[in-house]
Amino acid sequence: MTPQTPWQKVAWHERRSYWELEEADRSGLREALSIEAAALARHADRALEDYANCPGTLDGQLVNGDMLATLLPSLRRNPTRGYEALEDPAGRAAVHLNFLGKRLRDRALAQIRGGRVIIFMGGQASGKTTSALALGPAFGAVFDAPHTDPEGVAFLLGRIHRAGCREVHLAYTDRGPEDSLKAMLARSEREGRYVPLDRMARAHAWAPHTFLGLTPRVGRSLQVYHAQMDEAGSAHITEGRDALGSVRERDKPDESAVAYRLQTAYLSLLRNPTHDPQAWYPRDVLAGLNRSLDAWRRGEADHLLRRFFKVMAERSAQAGQSPRGAPAGSEEDPGPGLGARSHLSHGES
Structure with a gap:
């Protein structure tokens, strides 16, 4: 059993969000994270080696920004507050982490020398990371993020092809908003990381449309999969044209509808x-x-x-x-x- 950190030993009902702290305390945390992130960016090669030595990174071939942030000592001391502080526009740590994330991407692609790549996409807490860790060892580089912005996905695919990788797979993990909310809350207990509900709604609503937008690319240069996750985390998987068809046929509520469902489910949890x-x-x-x-x-x-x-x-x-x-x-x-x-x-x- 993994030993608890000091943060996890704090009684659950006594914990305080970053947003509940006095501004002086918030500023102090932002400054600490910024200094630490800047140091990582200055010594990127060493930082990426440290990342590769972390468990759950597939020896550095898993490109995951949330995992990369755990290199920050101040975030590890209290992940909930640390991740919240990274979201605060008054901080600068995210800028340095973004730079480091690009270096991580390029390093992963350079090391596989044109090998196989898999991209996982989908709303938060839909099973991407679990799938990435299970399937990733069969691939050279593994990209794990929502990847729901069409332009961002197109850029990543272009970067992968420029690196000489000709076998690219993309898996859309698809879980209903309510089940994803439960999974996200369960993860917050283990990792201290939660996802704001507005961002969660946006990613879940955009994901199917971004996936379908890849239709012209599907074929020899891109293989696609649709993994429909149930509440227990089991998946029904289709691939190729069948995957596109299953997403095309499924209900695709807009962002406001997904937000309403998530918020209603969350309030129900508080109410009962x-x-x-x-x-x-x-x-x-x-x-x-x-x-x-x-x-x-x-x-x-x-x-x-x-x-x-x-x-x-x-x-x-x-x-x-x-x-x-x-x-x-x-x-x-x-x-x-x-x-x-x-x-x-x-x-x-």
């Missing part, structure tokens, strides 16, 4: 908390997600979030448990002491 302590979600993640709701739904969400944690606290007291499902103060859960300090600075949890 489960009795299982192991299924409760960290407070910082929920607070961050509330910010990504449409303005007219934020008031209700904030009210539900306050009620949600009140209910959790009552159930915990009755069961002699903390909201993480372990006795407060145990080795698994240090109780509110550590969490009570967690809102004071970004490095303490």
